Amino acid sequence: MSHSLSALQSELLSAKIDVLRVIYADIIGTVRSKDLLVSELDKISHGGPAFCQGVWVTTTQGGVLDGADVLSNGLEDFISQIVPGSWRALPWEPGVAFVVAGANNPDGQPSPLSPRVLLERIVGEYAKLGYTPLVGPELEFYIADRNPEGGFSRALTQPGRVYTTGATVDPKGTFLHLLRMLDQLRIGVFAGNHEFSPSQYEINIWHGEALDACDRAFMLKAGVKDVIARVGQAATFAGKPWSDEGGSGFHLHMSLVDAKGENLMHDGDKLSALAQHMIAGIVEHAAALTAFCNPTINAFKRLGPDTLAPYRANWGYDNRSAMLRVPPERGGGTRLEMRLGDGAANAYLMTAALLAAGLDGIRRQLAAPPAAVGYSYEDESQAVLPMSLGEALDALRADSALIELLGGDLVNVFEVMKRDEIERYAAEVPDPTTRDVTPWEVREYFLDL
DSSP states (O other), rough: OOOOHHHHHHHHHTTTEEEEEEEEETTOOOOOEEEEEEEGGGGGOOOOOOGGGGGGGBHHHOOOOSTTTTTTOOOEEEEEEEOGGGGGETTTTEEEEEEEEEEEEESSBBBHHHHHHHHHHHHHHHHHHHHTEEEEEEEEEEEEETTSSSSEEEOOOOOOOBBOOOOOOTTSSHHHHHHHHHHHHHHHHEEEEESTTTEEEEEEOEEEEEEHHHHHHHHHHHHHHHEEEEEEEHEEEOOOOTTOOOOEEEEEEEEOOOOOBBOEEEEEEEEEEHHHHHHHHHHHHHHHHHHHSSTTTGGTOSTTSSSSOOBBBBBEEEESSSEEEOOOOOGOOEEEEOOOTTSSHHHHHHHHHHHHHHHHHHHHTTTOEEEOHHHHHHOTOOBOOOOSSSHHHHHHHHHHHHHHHOOHHHHHHHHHHHHHHHHHHHHHHHHHTOOSOOHHHHHHHHHTT
């Protein structure tokens, strides 16, 4: 056993943790896991337990596909790589702790199909330039009641209670209990509130270095689902779970710092050239990025004009109608806010793709287009983003530069998984162009993403 796992075992035993729950994100963002007995941790070699590569190509409904030849190569193993410093004790399940993991192939090389490995690699490319990416995830979700006959309904029905807390929006104290549990999980949660739509909530976590922030966002999603399930309800991050209410977004704040921790996104009271290059790269690759930021059929029912969700490939200063917003803070608070993300997006994959696009802008020293002004949905000078998953996948396939940055194998598996979703949806839903949320989407996405 490696020294790091030996030290981890001692830490866990001292903290009275007897079960270590190894969690990692597959390509579609589902939480995959294995419970390890801490008493047996000293018998594990090579960094963590083995899993079947088939997990990368398994759908939410249990189908096993063949992307990157995973199936045709005989469903080989990969070896999870436990990240010792990431463990967090679960306050709602005493004696159990989360720990996140990357993945290696059996030959010891990092797996090209692991979203966490991809993000780690992209962060490494920034490090070669002397930059450290910081990100701040913002995630919205719904809390729902389980219906006796199956399905789900919103726990609250009263509209108009955005940015509120207390018994009127949390009559059973479920959200307050959740907030307290997540505080004790030590993932940097610092606030929460009821959001715009009935039974919709947001919990805020502190920004940090990209890999650590995404680990914490991943644990946030896993924790929310687990805690809410234990009280007999369900939590969903699906972007548009209800036809008659607003969607749930995943906004990502991004900045770069130097080795001293100094923010590099500003030049006095203006954006720096570095920030402008990042913006240019993200806008140039926006159509392809839409696939990773909105990775479901359901996600595109959240997007469109007049939705406060993005519609055009644009950016603007403190403009919430733009895809990429530059908040008004300067100095150390200067950052970019990407508003395109859907609640169901894979944090590692979305962050890696956005940073890769920004990196392309930096390397090529691209000039940012003019900032959008006013209500930018109506500005026809700016291209409309893909408005369906199929269109987004076509744009991704056409963006050879972004595919090269991300790695072809992972993009291949992602596309295979998503094309399969489109086929299954079209086979079951009489009108696949409907803007209404269908039972197929609830079954496919509600609990798993």
